Amino acid sequence: MLPESPSPARAEARARLDRLWQRGTDFFGCRYAILGGAMSWLSERHLVSAISNAGGFGMIACGAMTPALLDTEITETAKRTKQPFGVNLITMHPDLEALIDVCLKHRVSHVALAGGLPPGGAITRLKQGGAKVIAFAPALAIARRLVRNGADALVIEGMEAGGHIGPVSTAVLAQEILPAITEVPVIVAGGIGRGDAIAMFLEAGASGVQMGSRFVCATECIAHPNFKKAFIRGAARDAVPSVQLDDRFPVIPVRALANKGTQRFMEKQRQVIDQFNRGELTQQAAQLEIEHFWAGALRRAAIDGDIENGSVMAGQSIGLVSREQPVAEIFEELVGQAVDVLARRIQNAAPADPAPVG
Numbered sequence: 001m002l003p004e005s006p007s008p009a010r011a012e013a014r015a016r017l018d019r020l021w022q023r024g025t026d027f028f029g030c031r032y033a034i035l036g037g038a039m040s041w042l043s044e045r046h047l048v049s050a051i052s053n054a055g056g057f058g059m060i061a062c063g064a065m066t067p068a069l070l071d072t073e074i075t076e077t078a079k080r081t082k083q084p085f086g087v088n089l090i091t092m093h094p095d096l097e098a099l100i101d102v103c104l105k106h107r108v109s110h111v112a113l114a115g116g117l118p119p120g121g122a123i124t125r126l127k128q129g130g131a132k133v134i135a136f137a138p139a140l141a142i143a144r145r146l147v148r149n150g151a152d153a154l155v156i157e158g159m160e161a162g163g164h165i166g167p168v169s170t171a172v173l174a175q176e177i178l179p180a181i182t183e184v185p186v187i188v189a190g191g192i193g194r195g196d197a198i199a200m201f202l203e204a205g206a207s208g209v210q211m212g213s214r215f216v217c218a219t220e221c222i223a224h225p226n227f228k229k230a231f232i233r234g235a236a237r238d239a240v241p242s243v244q245l246d247d248r249f250p251v252i253p254v255r256a257l258a259n260k261g262t263q264r265f266m267e268k269q270r271q272v273i274d275q276f277n278r279g280e281l282t283q284q285a286a287q288l289e290i291e292h293f294w295a296g297a298l299r300r301a302a303i304d305g306d307i308e309n310g311s312v313m314a315g316q317s318i319g320l321v322s323r324e325q326p327v328a329e330i331f332e333e334l335v336g337q338a339v340d341v342l343a344r345r346i347q348n349a350a351p352a353d354p355a356p357v358g
């Protein structure tokens, strides 16, 4: 049987979608301007190559990898896809310079610098080496500064996202930054789980979107089955930011599923603050104890499957994850939903008012 030909409205909607994200697809060199947001431990050769092969843009999460491990990961990813993919580096990594060397050696086309304002030298060196640099902008003033410093594209990530988050929602960041920054492509992230939202942000001026949580339950993702089950069972309200108990001991907020680990983190903070108040710990030692609490916790949950005590980093969009499915099917769904919503708008568009008579 011949495949059903698309209705005229759907064909027009498909062409409209291609126009809406053309700046993004040109910038990344892919078919769909949908980035697989880097997820430490999970965004490795299998998931990254599957995303790029399906028409999106995969990003390797370097996380705490050594330069040698990153070197291997890039080589192994390149063996699995002929399509472009990028690397996400954390700016606080003690070996940032060596990691940049590895990316340049492999001629990685796009490098994202995450986890704080990128040092000026890092942007320049990457660009001089031929890579395009993507930076994260948590506010308009920072977005402007990053563009001045040479960032080739920006990601604006709202607090609905999984992992480390800022305080502002995706919708507000989008309204603040999309109309103001036109010099470089801007990618919207955080809380996106369906194609409807992709179409909405593209129409608001985004050049593409970045999604993390939606790809955790991809068949190609190496997450432990327990981690995937937690995503399938979880609702938006279960993915909550970590809580800071005392202004003197800052906690970088991380959105993750509430579990025994998040409860114990509260107890740990209480205990450390009491010890500090009794003079048994210096401020620095107390801060370190709080910061070290989560060391290795994402790996424990995502790879080892201990979803009770590990950190099940997850965005609010997990409410939209309902089953394990291949990456290609996820893309088909997302693009289909974006086309559907655009086609409905085309069909519902009011006919032009007749010209006034007389």
Ligand SMILES: Cc1cc2nc3c(=O)[nH]c(=O)nc-3n(C[C@H](O)[C@H](O)[C@H](O)COP(=O)(O)O)c2cc1C
Pocket: 036, 037, 038, 039, 040, 061, 063, 088, 114, 115, 157, 160, 161, 162, 163, 164, 189, 190, 191, 192, 210, 211, 212, 213, 214, 312, 313, 314, 315, 316, 317
């Ligand atoms: C399990 C997990 C790990 C993540 N690790 C990283 C990371 O290492 N570096 C980074 O820049 N973002 C990280 N993120 C954020 C994602 O790249 C992406 O921006 C985010 O998931 C988008 O929001 P969403 O979860 O609502 O799709 C992580 C997110 C998740 C869910």
